Amino acid sequence: NFATIARAVREGRVVFDNIKKSLMHMLPTNGGEAGVILLAIFAGLPLPVTAGQILWVNTVTSVTLALSLAFEPAEDGVMRLPPRPPGEALLTRALGLRILAVIAMMVGCTFAVFHHELAQGSSLETARTAAVNMIVVCELFYLYNVRHYTASAFRLETLTGNRMAILVSLILIALQLLFTYAPAMQRLFHSEPLPAASWGMILSLGLLLFLAVEAEKAWLRRRQRVRL
DSSP: OHHHHHHHHHHHHHHHHHHHHHHHHHHHHHHHHHHHHHHHHHHTOOOSSOHHHHHHHHHHHHTTHHHHGGGOOOOTTTTTSOOOOTTOOSSOHHHHHHHHHHHHHHHHHHHHHHHHHHHTTOOHHHHHHHHHHHHHHHHHHHHHHTTSSSSOSOSTHHHHSOHHHHHHHHHHHHHHHHHHHOHHHHHHHTOOOOOHHHHHHHHHHHHHHHHHHHHHHHHHHHTTOOOO
8 A cells, every 4th residue: 555655654754863863962962971071081180070970961861851852753844855865874974063063062061161160269069060060951952953953943843843852851950950959969969059150151051052053054954955
């Protein structure tokens, strides 16, 4: 039945896209976490995050943000696109450049927050708490970039198209507030409460990463690229 074949092709394209979007999110975010540690070690700088804190980040984001991309609906016009070349790599050149750019921005934002806190006279624990939250905020903002390959995130569908993404984002925010302010979590992960000024810088840098990726997507749209 040709109708069944068409539905199967559509479902296959959606599954493929969602796998690729998961990679688009997981590779740069994990690369950013690793980059923060490696840069600190090779530069002889204090570690912005401890091993336990990285474990926390990986645990809470893998059960929230990464999960939500499995529920992504089909891209607009998914059946109007030509078939992908059979020999095309899963990680294309454009996707590789995106991954490297996001890694660089995440590492830069994390070190900026960490050293800003130290320069303000904050304790090492407070600076590390800010760095952990910076990593998580970058991953949270970037989630809404990767919901679509090149389509703009500046539309209502970004918030309504995948309600699971909103749900897991709220869960992640709640977990990070517990990490930062709950006494039991502070003892376990050596975290400290953050003032409003620290949150302002963290959110501003997270928004900057979001806007940078959206600018790249706008450039790809001008080149009539609809997928990576």
